[in-house]
Amino acid sequence: MGSILNPLYYAVSWVIVTFHSLLGYIFGENESESIKWSLSIIGLVILIRIILIPLFVKQIKSQRALTALQPHMKEIQKKHKDDRQKQSEEMMKLYKEHKTNPLASCFPILAQAPIFFALFTVLNGIARNTPHGVLKGDLLLSAQEAKFFGANLSSTFLSSDVNTQTKLVIVALIVFMSATTFTTQRQLMVKGMPKMDSSNNMMLQQQKIMLYVFPVIFAVSGVNFPVGVLIYWSTTNLWTFGQQFYVIKRNPTPGSPAYEELMKKRTVKDNGAPPTTNEDGTTQTDPGIEQSKPQQRQQPSKGSKKKKKK
């Protein structure tokens, strides 16, 4: 197992050490080792998430492509109202037929798992004084001294010689991770996904599960993981939140509540009410909102004339 992961240990330790020496130019050679090592872990997260951005963009694009499929989807929902199995089956068929699939697959999570594990090993190596990859010699000694708000990067909640300060930092990180993950999921469920008639109950159920499950998962694993790994985890959670926040605000999935909000804002902004967005909107949103909107701002017949020309 160790030998298979060896290249990964090298890669992870190399990225961290490289960031550490680059940060040396900013903070000075011998200054603030703690900040440099902490930021190096954050640098690793940023690098990995930047590499994963194209996948994310791809997924967003296929979600956009769903606009065209909306009528088909409605039809399927109506046709198999009482048979959820048939409904999902037909949906998947539809996606495949049109060569667009809005779902992300497990890959983005699975791809991060080995890196996560490698970082875990490298940081544990610091605590146990075992070098991994390029993190050895003086660098290893320096990393052993590195602290994050007074907590050693390599110590865990359960290690024997841990002080209260470290425990507090770890608890704070666990709370932070639970909070970011929960908010991210909640935002996605409430605003980011197309409205479905039957999903309300399921959504509440899911939220309830998440509200309890996340803190438990993070607490159980959090007390066993070194502080450095928790920094990685917190940062990547924060990134996910930010990424999703941006997409939901600027580029929401057609048919989702966030999409309706954006369309409303846009039509208010440029008073001419661009016909294309209006048409987009009417195909998939709540008819109540859509009908009241044009009436508010359609000055005389200008708007409708434009529409016809298009």
Add this chain to the structure above:
Amino acid sequence: MRKAFAVIIKIYQKWISPAFGPRCKYYPSCSTYATNAVSEYGAKGLAMTAWRLVRCNPWSHGGVDYVLSKSSKQPIKTGAN
């Protein structure tokens, strides 16, 4: 053995998978597929599951993909929803 595997998958479906939101590109999802594959084919089912997970990637278009029953070659539809 097969029972234990099914239990692990059940726990995953109930408590862990909701945290990620719906994300499988296939129907039924990889976890349901795994349960059916292992209960029908045993160790070979594990390999089938691994292959399914590989196929469920950002570049795939997904689709409907049931485990086929050993005897009748009919799709096994239990557990899917």
